[in-house]
Amino acid sequence: MDEAELFTTYAATHDLALRNKIVERYLYIAEMLAKKFVGRGVEYDDLYQVASLALIKGVERFDPSQGVKFSTFITPTITGEIKNYFRDHSRLVHLPRRVNELKLGIRKAAEELAMETGKQPGAREIASRLGVSEEEVVSIAEAGAVVSLDSPAPESERGGDFHELVAAADDGEIEVMEQRDVLESAMKGLRPCERSVIEYRYLEGLSQTETARRLGVSQMYVSRLERKVLGKLRENLKKGMAE
Amino acid sequence: MKDLMQLQLPLGGDIMTTVRLTTGGICSLAGMDLDSSEDCKVCVTESLLLLLHAGYARAAVRFFDGEDGLRIEIAGMGTAADAVSAPEDEISEALLGALAARVSFEKRERLTGVIIEF
Numbered sequence: 001m002d003e004a005e006l007f008t009t010y011a012a013t014h015d016l017a018l019r020n021k022i023v024e025r026y027l028y029i030a031e032m033l034a035k036k037f038v039g040r041g042v043e044y045d046d047l048y049q050v051a052s053l054a055l056i057k058g059v060e061r062f063d064p065s066q067g068v069k070f071s072t073f074i075t076p077t078i079t080g081e082i083k084n085y086f087r088d089h090s091r092l093v094h095l096p097r098r099v100n101e102l103k104l105g106i107r108k109a110a111e112e113l114a115m116e117t118g119k120q121p122g123a124r125e126i127a128s129r130l131g132v133s134e135e136e137v138v139s140i141a142e143a144g145a146v147v148s149l150d151s152p153a154p155e156s157e158r159g160g161d162f163h164e165l166v167a168a169a170d171d172g173e174i175e176v177m178e179q180r181d182v183l184e185s186a187m188k189g190l191r192p193c194e195r196s197v198i199e200y201r202y203l204e205g206l207s208q209t210e211t212a213r214r215l216g217v218s219q220m221y222v223s224r225l226e227r228k229v230l231g232k233l234r235e236n237l238k239k240g241m242a243e
Numbered sequence: 244m245k246d247l248m249q250l251q252l253p254l255g256g257d258i259m260t261t262v263r264l265t266t267g268g269i270c271s272l273a274g275m276d277l278d279s280s281e282d283c284k285v286c287v288t289e290s291l292l293l294l295l296h297a298g299y300a301r302a303a304v305r306f307f308d309g310e311d312g313l314r315i316e317i318a319g320m321g322t323a324a325d326a327v328s329a330p331e332d333e334i335s336e337a338l339l340g341a342l343a344a345r346v347s348f349e350k351r352e353r354l355t356g357v358i359i360e361f
Binding site: 029036069071075083216217218221 | 276278279281282285289310311331333334337338340341342343344345361
């Protein structure tokens with residue numbers, strides 16, 4: 001059976017055996033694409049699994065009547081899933097290498113000391129073993145931890161949670177106007193295409209795909225540009241607040 | 244558009260690491276983040292593979308600092324030998340389309356160059 005026949009038959013029958021046959025036929029694409037993204041901190045096996053699952057989803061969604069070859073359709077689909085996987089499995093908080101190394105060192109030293117003495121070591125003993133200050137051990141042991149907004153805030157005088165320390169979003173029209181002013185001035189430093197992305201995405205509420213279509217670029221480019229622009233805006237806002 | 248750098252290189256496995264490192268350095272100069280820079284490296288090596296399959300033994304890679312970001316022009320050099328029909332070429336082309344902001348393929352009887360914009 002040729003490609004069109006395979007997919008047309010599958011669309012009509014939803015025969016699982018046929019779907020598996022299609023997946024097996026195109027599994028080389030998942031393998032090939034997974035290999036292209038090796039070396040970015042995720043194991044090949046994980047990438048291959050993500051790519052294979054994307055392939056299965058793609059087989060379900062592919063419509064041969066659109067006139068596009070399956071390989072052309074599935075490559076961006078798999079690539080997108082792999083990139084989402086990278087995004088979702090990156091650390092929430094990126095720590096400097098020295099901090100990461102010391103964090104591992106603390107864990108190792110704590111295990112060794114516990115084995116040697118038969119009791120859990122304190123920060124002073126770990127610090128002495130590693131040749132660093134006690135304060136450093138305490139602060140680095142906490143580094144990278146993620147705290148829920150619902151957890152109690154230790155510095156809150158009223159004994160509330162972190163939510164209460166964060167300014168309420170709905171504080172009246174004046175605040176909204178102020179925010180708009182600040183945002184307008186932060187956007188002044190953006191290039192025209194960067195402004196367009198923000199306008200389409202956040203003022204018109206368009207999807208990344210629709211934004212990409214309007215700008216005549218790929219969806220992935222919009223995704224990258226959006227991330228970059230938001231970072232830039234954050235920096236501009238910080239500068240604006242500091243001034 | 245500012246011409247950042249031009250490389251002329253033989254197309255072979257040995258040189259790919261050097262090209263990737265150079266591309267990474269230029270992406271860094273252009274202010275791109277790590278993720279985009281990795282995508283850009285994939286695009287450059289895929290383009291070179293496409294030119295290798297088109298029969299070229301050498302290629303020129305030119306990096307430009309464009310108005311909207313980095314522009315990379317990759318062209319086959321000299322006379323091309325017989326093209327090798329590689330089934331993965333269409334996947335490489337689709338991958339370039341997915342990763343780059345814009346990509347165009349220059350084709351006469353065969354592929355002669357790739358232009359990537361990031």
